[in-house]
Amino acid sequence: xxxxxxxxxxxxxxxxxxxxxxxxxxxxxxxxxxxxxxxxxxxxxxxxxxxxxxxxxxxxxxxxxxxxxxxxxxxxxxxxxxxxxxxxxxxxxxxxxxxxxxxxxxxxxxxxxxxxxxxxxxxxxxxxxxxxxxxxxxxxxxxxxxxxxxxxxxxxxxxxxxxxxxxxxxxxxxxxxxxxxxxxxxxxxxxxxxxxxxxxxxxxxxxxxxxxxxxxxxxxxxxxxxxxxxxxxxxxxxxxxxxxxxxxxxxxxxxxxxxxxxxxxxxxxxxxxxxxx
Amino acid sequence: xxxxxxxxxxxxxxxxxxxxxxxxxxxxxxxxxxxxxxxxxxxxxxxxxxxxxxxxxxxxxxxxxxxxxxxxxxxxxxxxxxxxxxxxxxxxxxxxxxxxxxxxxxxxxxxxxxxxxxxxxxxxxxxxxxxxxxxxxxxxxxxxxxxxxxxxxxxxxxxxxxxxxxxxxxxxxxxxxxxxxxxxxxxxxxxxxxxxxxxxxxxxxxxxxxxxxxxxxxxxxxxxxxxxxxxxxxxxxxxxxxxxxxxxxxxxxxxxxxxxxxxxxxxxxxxxxxxxxxxxxxxxxxxxxxxxxxxxxxxxxxxxxxxxxxxx
Numbered sequence: 001x002x003x004x005x006x007x008x009x010x011x012x013x014x015x016x017x018x019x020x021x022x023x024x025x026x027x028x029x030x031x032x033x034x035x036x037x038x039x040x041x042x043x044x045x046x047x048x049x050x051x052x053x054x055x056x057x058x059x060x061x062x063x064x065x066x067x068x069x070x071x072x073x074x075x076x077x078x079x080x081x082x083x084x085x086x087x088x089x090x091x092x093x094x095x096x097x098x099x100x101x102x103x104x105x106x107x108x109x110x111x112x113x114x115x116x117x118x119x120x121x122x123x124x125x126x127x128x129x130x131x132x133x134x135x136x137x138x139x140x141x142x143x144x145x146x147x148x149x150x151x152x153x154x155x156x157x158x159x160x161x162x163x164x165x166x167x168x169x170x171x172x173x174x175x176x177x178x179x180x181x182x183x184x185x186x187x188x189x190x191x192x193x194x195x196x197x198x199x200x201x202x203x204x205x206x207x208x209x210x211x212x213x214x215x216x217x218x219x220x221x222x223x224x225x226x227x228x229x230x231x232x233x234x235x236x237x238x239x240x241x242x243x244x245x246x247x248x249x250x251x252x253x254x255x256x257x258x259x260x261x262x263x264x265x266x267x268x269x270x271x272x273x274x275x276x277x
Numbered sequence: 278x279x280x281x282x283x284x285x286x287x288x289x290x291x292x293x294x295x296x297x298x299x300x301x302x303x304x305x306x307x308x309x310x311x312x313x314x315x316x317x318x319x320x321x322x323x324x325x326x327x328x329x330x331x332x333x334x335x336x337x338x339x340x341x342x343x344x345x346x347x348x349x350x351x352x353x354x355x356x357x358x359x360x361x362x363x364x365x366x367x368x369x370x371x372x373x374x375x376x377x378x379x380x381x382x383x384x385x386x387x388x389x390x391x392x393x394x395x396x397x398x399x400x401x402x403x404x405x406x407x408x409x410x411x412x413x414x415x416x417x418x419x420x421x422x423x424x425x426x427x428x429x430x431x432x433x434x435x436x437x438x439x440x441x442x443x444x445x446x447x448x449x450x451x452x453x454x455x456x457x458x459x460x461x462x463x464x465x466x467x468x469x470x471x472x473x474x475x476x477x478x479x480x481x482x483x484x485x486x487x488x489x490x491x492x493x494x495x496x497x498x499x500x501x502x503x504x505x506x507x508x509x510x511x512x513x514x515x516x517x518x519x520x521x522x523x524x525x526x527x528x529x530x531x532x533x534x535x536x537x538x539x540x541x542x543x544x545x546x547x548x549x550x551x552x553x554x555x556x557x558x559x560x561x562x563x564x565x566x567x568x569x570x571x572x573x574x575x576x577x578x579x580x581x582x583x584x585x586x587x588x589x
Contacts, residue, residue, distance in 0.1 A: 015346065021376055025377045028372055032364075104362060109361065112357060115326070116354050117374045117377040118349070120343060276322070
């Protein structure tokens with residue numbers, strides 16, 4: 001048996017290990033898993049690349065064939081084409097990244113290794129939230145401005161667009177803000193359900209099915225429920241002009257989405273504290 | 278030092294761990310022995326705060342694990358070789374954990390070297406064998422150079438060389454004055470490694486004693502004797518305080534008396550012996566005897582089957 005250098009060169013422990021250490025660890029975690037990078041890459045490619053191609057084919061090249069009604073609708077809301085549609089597509093990847101940031105720890109068992117090194121669960125959850133929200137804020141704003149700039153360049157010969165147009169700057173900045181809120185919403189769902197497929201299904205189910213079904217609810221209360229559904233409210237912020245029948249302004253919508261996300265985070269924190277890991 | 282007092286875990290109706298009270302001391306290897314499902318892992322998870330006890334308390338050096346300033350610098354554990362994200366390399370996995378305790382990068386290289394994973398450190402851990410997973414788990418337990426170490430079934434999936442390596446590792450860790458707590462469902466493993474034993478069955482503490490004492494108490498010596506004059510020898514042995522059973526064909530089984538004494542007796546009385554052999558009930562048998570009533574998942578013995586004789 002070779003001599004075991006068990007102690008090695010470790011300096012004596014000092015101080016209490018807390019959020020700073022946990023942030024470093026979570027940042028390493030998110031960078032060292034390929035699925036994160038792939039998801040962000042796919043999201044960028046679709047949001048910027050594919051959408052520029054679609055706009056080129058459907059607006060730039062077809063402009064001469066368009067009937068006047070089509071032209072005026074594009075001219076009235078150009079950001080629907082160059083910003084809202086890429087964001088609508090990108091949000092699927094964001095939901096997956098948010099869910100996986102925590103559900104993968106449970107499905108792989110990594111969470112037990114993590115909690116053996118840092119058993120204070122709120123420190124771990126806090127670090128995860130800060131890392132995901134920070135990363136998604138940067139990615140979201142970069143994506144939003146990139147989609148806007150590319151789309152603008154593609155349709156520029158026929159449809160002039162400027163950040164100074166009414167609602168344009170707010171929509172572009174707002175789209176970037178919607179991304180981290182959605183990521184956090186998904187992370188909370190992942191922490192509550194602790195199962196990747198279940199949490200992704202839940203988030204996408206709310207986004208695509210439940211939100212739309214509430215349109216069918218009758219009367220004023222149905223209208224209210226529909227308006228306050230998380231993604232219905234949140235997505236108002238990246239629409240250039242909000243329809244007059246909407247109950248919420250764009251910023252109110254994002255605020256409602258953020259508040260609902262906060263409630264979900266509180267539930268996730270409560271459960272994470274209470275449940276056996 | 279790990280101290281548990283009335284430690285209990287209840288899942289609905291079922292008591293997985295039933296009011297365990299014990300102290301695990303530094304400087305020795307303490308074996309935690311029990312059949313599958315006896316509550317060993319649950320107990321270890323409660324020590325680490327992964328599971329909340331239904332009742333009772335457990336502390337490490339006087340503090341609950343979750344209250345320690347830098348827990349991984351004080352306690353290291355291998356609970357589950359699969360507690361790894363397969364998409365990360367061994368190096369990245371350890372670096373994620375090291376950062377939680379403010380441990381420098383070079384320590385990651387050190388523990389990888391120590392467990393012999395340096396060569397595959399940059400490979401994704403998805404492709405690791407169970408044995409490599411165990412080594413990686415041991416590396417993460419050693420990261421913080423902790424005073425208290427816990428290993429749950431560490432030899433699972435290891436080859437004989439790996440098993441020997443783990444035994445030596447645990448002994449050297451204990452020799453350095455650390456607290457080493459290791460679970461196993463195999464008595465033979467404990468026989469070779471542990472100084473002290475905690476035995477549990479169905480969540481209850483059955484024994485808490487040094488290994489040699491456990492062996493002495495639980496493995497009575499028996500001596501097999503074949504002789505031309507079984508009746509006469511049986512009388513002589515019984516007169517001297519031994520207990521004799523016969524199996525009909527002239528072979529005697531003597532308990533309560535060693536081979537030396539029986540041989541001398543036979544010689545003194547000129548009884549010819551054909552065989553004189555010491556039989557030691559193995560520790561495995563003693564353990565099975567002891568936990569027979571407390572095995573959680575008992576396999577039915579098929580009708581007509583004869584239980585194999587476990588004699589060594």
